[in-house]
Amino acid sequence: MSIIYSIDLIGTFVFAISGVMTGISKKFDIFGTLVLGFVTAIGGGTLRDMLTGALPVAWIQDINYVILIIAALPMVYLFQKQILKLRKTMFLFDSIGIGLFTVLGVQKTLALGLSPIICILMGAIGAVFGGVLRDTLSNEVPLIFRKEIYATACLLGGTIFYFLLQLAIPIYVAQSISIFIVILIRILAVRNHWSLNFNK
Numbered sequence: 001m002s003i004i005y006s007i008d009l010i011g012t013f014v015f016a017i018s019g020v021m022t023g024i025s026k027k028f029d030i031f032g033t034l035v036l037g038f039v040t041a042i043g044g045g046t047l048r049d050m051l052t053g054a055l056p057v058a059w060i061q062d063i064n065y066v067i068l069i070i071a072a073l074p075m076v077y078l079f080q081k082q083i084l085k086l087r088k089t090m091f092l093f094d095s096i097g098i099g100l101f102t103v104l105g106v107q108k109t110l111a112l113g114l115s116p117i118i119c120i121l122m123g124a125i126g127a128v129f130g131g132v133l134r135d136t137l138s139n140e141v142p143l144i145f146r147k148e149i150y151a152t153a154c155l156l157g158g159t160i161f162y163f164l165l166q167l168a169i170p171i172y173v174a175q176s177i178s179i180f181i182v183i184l185i186r187i188l189a190v191r192n193h194w195s196l197n198f199n200k
């Protein structure tokens with residue numbers, strides 16, 4: 001199993017959990033909760049693959065993605081009381097998810113021979129679009145449209161990942177550093193109320 005495939009599966013599962021948790025908190029039924037987990041997990045990657053012409057998209061070709069998304073549903077339902085008591089759990093899963101998918105998106109599109117700027121943008125799109133779909137379907141203003149630093153963390157993490165690769169740093173080290181940076185930026189931004197909002 002390759003590193004990039006492992007990251008993709010982990011990111012899919014993490015985002016599925018985030019979507020399922022949102023569905024439960026919004027009191028969706030089981031089907032609605034599963035749909036929310038599904039679009040959160042594969043929405044960003046599907047858009048990225050469609051834009052870059054990497055068709056058919058990954059989850060259609062590999063049943064493991066669907067299995068992981070479905071598995072997130074009973075896991076969260078079984079432990080929903082414990083999970084929902086943790087106020088920061090959804091935020092943590094979301095932060096881990098965007099870190100994983102940012103690196104994955106940049107790495108996948110670099111392999112297609114696209115320009116670095118496009119690759120970094122695709123990394124951010126793949127990371128945030130699933131969350132946009134999740135928030136939209138659950139009647140929330142998507143994080144990317146709020147004053148919180150969200151997509152910016154992905155852009156910075158993707159840029160750092162690209163430059164680390166140019167330094168011939170081992171791929172797993174570059175991946176780990178970049179994912180950590182995305183998560184760290186998100187945590188610090190929320191804790192210190194950083195934003196790019198120019199309105200007072």
